[in-house]
Amino acid sequence: MSAVAPMIFVVDDDPSVRRSLTRLLTSAGYTVEAFASAGEFLARERYTGPCCLVLDMRMPGLTGLELQETLAAAGRRLSIVFVTGHVDVPMSVRAMKRGAADLLTKPFDDKDLLAAIQRAVAKDAQDLGEEARVAELRERVARLSPREAQVFALVVTGMLNKQIAAALGIGEKTVKVHRARVMQKMRAGSVAELVRFADSVGVIVPKS
Amino acid sequence: MGLRSLLDRLTPGRATFILEERLRFEALLAELSAGLIHIPAPDIDAALELALQQVGTFLGVDRGNLDEYVGDAPGIRISWAMRGLEEPPRVMDAGQFPWTAARLARGDLVRFSRLDELPDEASIDRASYQRAGTRSKVLLPLRAAGPIVGVLSFSAVREERAWPDELVERLHLLSQAFASALQRKRVELSLAERLRFEKLLASLSAALGHLSAVEFDRGIERGLRQVVDFLGVDRGSVIEFSRDGETARSWAIEAWMDAGEFPWMTARLRRGDVVNVSRLEELPDEAAVDRRSYLTHRVKPQVAMPLLAGRAVVGGLVVSTVAAERAKSDELVQQLRLLGEVFASALSRKQGELEAQRLRQDLTHIGRVSALGELTASLAHELNQPLTAILSNAQAAQRLLAAGIVNLEEVREILRDIVTDDKRAGDIVHRLRGLIKKGDVEFVSLDLNGIVGEVAGLVRSDAIIRNVSLSLEFAADLPKVRGDRVQLQQVVLNLVLNGLDAMREPGAGERRLVIRTAREGRGAVMVAVQDTGIGIDETVVDRMFQPLYTTKAQGLGMGLAIARTIVQAHGGRLGAANNAHGGATVHFTLPVDAGKAR
Numbered sequence: 001m002s003a004v005a006p007m008i009f010v011v012d013d014d015p016s017v018r019r020s021l022t023r024l025l026t027s028a029g030y031t032v033e034a035f036a037s038a039g040e041f042l043a044r045e046r047y048t049g050p051c052c053l054v055l056d057m058r059m060p061g062l063t064g065l066e067l068q069e070t071l072a073a074a075g076r077r078l079s080i081v082f083v084t085g086h087v088d089v090p091m092s093v094r095a096m097k098r099g100a101a102d103l104l105t106k107p108f109d110d111k112d113l114l115a116a117i118q119r120a121v122a123k124d125a126q127d128l129g130e131e132a133r134v135a136e137l138r139e140r141v142a143r144l145s146p147r148e149a150q151v152f153a154l155v156v157t158g159m160l161n162k163q164i165a166a167a168l169g170i171g172e173k174t175v176k177v178h179r180a181r182v183m184q185k186m187r188a189g190s191v192a193e194l195v196r197f198a199d200s201v202g203v204i205v206p207k208s
Numbered sequence: 209m210g211l212r213s214l215l216d217r218l219t220p221g222r223a224t225f226i227l228e229e230r231l232r233f234e235a236l237l238a239e240l241s242a243g244l245i246h247i248p249a250p251d252i253d254a255a256l257e258l259a260l261q262q263v264g265t266f267l268g269v270d271r272g273n274l275d276e277y278v279g280d281a282p283g284i285r286i287s288w289a290m291r292g293l294e295e296p297p298r299v300m301d302a303g304q305f306p307w308t309a310a311r312l313a314r315g316d317l318v319r320f321s322r323l324d325e326l327p328d329e330a331s332i333d334r335a336s337y338q339r340a341g342t343r344s345k346v347l348l349p350l351r352a353a354g355p356i357v358g359v360l361s362f363s364a365v366r367e368e369r370a371w372p373d374e375l376v377e378r379l380h381l382l383s384q385a386f387a388s389a390l391q392r393k394r395v396e397l398s399l400a401e402r403l404r405f406e407k408l409l410a411s412l413s414a415a416l417g418h419l420s421a422v423e424f425d426r427g428i429e430r431g432l433r434q435v436v437d438f439l440g441v442d443r444g445s446v447i448e449f450s451r452d453g454e455t456a457r458s459w460a461i462e463a464w465m466d467a468g469e470f471p472w473m474t475a476r477l478r479r480g481d482v483v484n485v486s487r488l489e490e491l492p493d494e495a496a497v498d499r500r501s502y503l504t505h506r507v508k509p510q511v512a513m514p515l516l517a518g519r520a521v522v523g524g525l526v527v528s529t530v531a532a533e534r535a536k537s538d539e540l541v542q543q544l545r546l547l548g549e550v551f552a553s554a555l556s557r558k559q560g561e562l563e564a565q566r567l568r569q570d571l572t573h574i575g576r577v578s579a580l581g582e583l584t585a586s587l588a589h590e591l592n593q594p595l596t597a598i599l600s601n602a603q604a605a606q607r608l609l610a611a612g613i614v615n616l617e618e619v620r621e622i623l624r625d626i627v628t629d630d631k632r633a634g635d636i637v638h639r640l641r642g643l644i645k646k647g648d649v650e651f652v653s654l655d656l657n658g659i660v661g662e663v664a665g666l667v668r669s670d671a672i673i674r675n676v677s678l679s680l681e682f683a684a685d686l687p688k689v690r691g692d693r694v695q696l697q698q699v700v701l702n703l704v705l706n707g708l709d710a711m712r713e714p715g716a717g718e719r720r721l722v723i724r725t726a727r728e729g730r731g732a733v734m735v736a737v738q739d740t741g742i743g744i745d746e747t748v749v750d751r752m753f754q755p756l757y758t759t760k761a762q763g764l765g766m767g768l769a770i771a772r773t774i775v776q777a778h779g780g781r782l783g784a785a786n787n788a789h790g791g792a793t794v795h796f797t798l799p800v801d802a803g804k805a806r
Binding site for chain 1: 590591592594595596597598599601603604607608611613618628629669672677
């Protein structure tokens with residue numbers, strides 16, 4: 001887990017609920033920011049540290065589910081603990097399918113909420129680490145020349161140098177040079193590691 | 209005996225035969241007899257009194273009496289006495305004159321010139337006559353083709369005198385004229401009486417037939433007063449029995465004694481028996497409690513008539529007297545039986561109406577509860593908000609205390625928030641209970657904006673769940689209306705839920721529900737619920753307010769029907785129309801509370 005205290009965002013239209021949750025989570029050692037609506041939360045600057053979102057499912061305006069969809073569409077991954085006053089099975093299924101960390105029914109016990117938040121935050125931290133790694137790899141990929149990128153894409157499919165040379169219409173020796181550069185720029189110790197990197201960043205294999 | 213000797217005896221001390229006088233007596237008798245034939249029935253008593261006086265004066269007797277018999281006992285007495293003489297006793301007691309009474313009853317006349325002419329078996333009579341100072345007397349039974357209707361008598365108290373046959377013959381003629389006058393009076397009066405009774409019956413039927421619940425008590429009391437006045441009794445009561453056999457309530461003229469004080473009579477009434485007791489002594493042993501109550505209240509029993517509706521005894525009509533005991537009268541029982549039918553039908557109609565009202569209330573209650581069923585999800589949500597806040601606040605405080613962080617200011621704030629949220633939860637439950645409550649209908653002056661606001665508060669979270677924007681447009685300075693708060697809330701709730709349901713279909717466009725209040729001309733106000741839903745199918749617009757008509761899979765089809773019934777009961781109208789740009793508007797109008805119009 002990161003050294004920074006995890007941030008908990010609370011989005012609930014009910015001021016009483018917001019106040020009490022803020023109080024409870026603060027007493028448990030979290031930093032809390034509360035919002036009265038999905039719109040207010042979206043307007044906030046994106047937070048990069050470990051965090052999670054405690055989200056009321058039913059709100060006027062954008063509902064909790066809709067906020068979840070909006071975040072996903074914007075490519076923002078966020079651990080969400082849904083809270084709802086009335087359990088609606090189809091809505092719950094939808095929320096969980098879209099990756100919600102947990103779903104609690106109001107009123108809930110503090111232990112349940114804190115446990116859910118803890119799990120969500122831990123997962124967020126883990127996801128953050130993974131994201132950072134992938135971002136680093138993407139940067140390395142970005143530094144490859146176009147030809148090197150082509151060679152990279154073909155090497156990870158398990159093609160031999162000769163086959164790559166044929167596929168790209170260049171000499172086998174040239175392929176070897178590019179390959180060495182790829183290994184170096186990607187800081188890969190072996191072809192196996194290079195394949196894992198390619199998998200992480202999702203290098204698309206061009207059709208031969 | 210010649211006429212001369214007759215007149216000698218008629219006018220003692222006068223020896224001369226005076227033709228004129230004889231003729232005058234004949235003329236007087238003829239005139240009296242003819243006159244009585246043409247006198248209207250109500251004036252007959254006065255005419256008889258005058259005739260008695262004229263004849264008595266002419267004959268120079270001391271007293272003249274005309275005792276009219278009612279049934280077979282002396283009743284009304286018309287009497288005349290020579291000036292300066294004491295009036296004879298008002299009531300002639302047959303018990304003091306048994307021999308005389310027996311002879312008269314047989315249709316025989318009684319006459320004596322001296323008391324010792326009376327036979328030995330008339331010794332009681334003789335003593336009574338002696339006490340009254342009567343020396344000579346003639347008594348003629350009055351009969352006109354039937355039972356004896358009275359007795360005509362003349363007496364001498366100052367000196368003895370004879371009653372010669374010629375005189376008695378003429379008095380007999382007079383007695384026939386008197387008898388037929390009495391008979392005619394009786395027939396005509398009883399005819400008039402019967403007519404009056406028919407009229408009373410008709411007016412009572414009309415008055416009690418259209419009694420609204422509000423005027424019921426007053427109407428029954430007014431009717432009872434008419435009955436008591438007509439029958440000439442002192443007390444009258446109507447008792448109502450409820451279905452479970454208890455005494456529901458009673459109405460009375462003068463003081464009513466609690467039915468519980470007359471268990472015997474009440475029990476017999478309940479069995480459907482007519483209780484006709486004119487004397488306390490007639491009450492059986494088991495009526496000891498009743499007897500005591502009669503004595504305590506100084507009332508004489510009379511007739512208690514059960515009130516029957518079909519086979520059920522719905523109550524009783526009881527009359528009684530205060531002053532004197534009265535003879536049992538079949539006529540009275542017969543009249544009470546007919547009057548009782550009128551009261552019985554009024555009571556049973558009222559009970560029927562109460563039953564119908566109860567059913568209507570049940571139905572609106574069902575409608576309300578089913579409408580609330582639809583709201584359950586949102587109410588759970590609404591109630592869970594304060595409960596969540598309370599629990600979180602309390603547990604936050606526990607955590608602070610466990611961690612040894614005692615910040616009194618914060619704890620105080622937490623406790624304040626908990627109290628506020630608890631009250632909020634209580635308010636929600638209270639509002640809910642107000643809607644579910646199956647109370648009596650209570651018409652009061654109401655602010656429609658307030659009612660709409662309360663309903664909006666109830667459905668607000670439901671609207672959120674359904675993703676409908678709910679807005680209120682209240683007319684400022686809206687006059688008050690008169691109505692039942694819960695029922696009107698139910699109407700608004702129903703229209704709003706219908707509006708929300710109409711927007712259930714996942715369609716394009718915004719979901720918007722507007723509740724609007726407005727003045728409708730001078731004398732009415734209006735509430736309109738406008739939605740952006742699927743609108744109303746034009747082909748069903750006529751049927752949509754009918755009971756059991758529904759387009760909803762789970763609908764009872766009672767919502768709008770009940771709403772319309774309620775609005776109509778408040779003197780208003782319920783209507784619906786599609787909007788120009790989609791959706792529908794359902795509205796109702798209510799008359800302005802006349803007492804509160806601004």
